[in-house]
Amino acid sequence: MNIRKRLENRGIIVEEWKGKGEEFRRRWERAFADAISPQEKQSIYFDQLLWHVFSYEKPPCFEGKAAMRAFHEENRFVCYLFYQEREEAYMLINAENLRAEDLRHEHDVYVVDPQFTWTYVQTHEDWCGPYFYRKE
Secondary structure: OOHHHHHHHOOOEEEEEOOOHHHHHHHHHHHHOOOOOHHHHHHOOOOOOOOHHHHOOOOOOEEOHHHHHHHHHOOOOEEEEEEOOOOOEEEEEOHHHOOHHHHOOOOOEEEEOOOOOEEEEEOOOOOOOOEEEEOO
16 A cells, blocks of 8 residues: 555545655755755765765764654644655645554655654664654
8 A cells, every 4th residue: 555545544634746856855955954064965975865864863863763752742733745766745734643653664755844843754774763853
């Protein structure tokens, strides 16, 4: 079952935005990796995966079960979901029903609040993540 159908089955309203993936990735970079120098981004292979900022602990964040708990504690009535390698993005309404477990089979998926103050990332690696980070 695809992600959209899984979320709709949980009572989440899913609005798909085709062709918005790059825009969301750029905005995510500005929100969560702007303080990292271009040289540092190169050294952590940021151009390959945005979430490398967390696997290289720049900045420190929650990981694993702690990340899942932090995600569940956030206000998620509306949030956005997008992928590292796809061009669609989704606005999720009534997303308080979204659980970290709903994303565990997704690869390199990012969830953010509308103001990009926090993010939850499910990676494609079993030994990396998931990650949760909230800006101070």
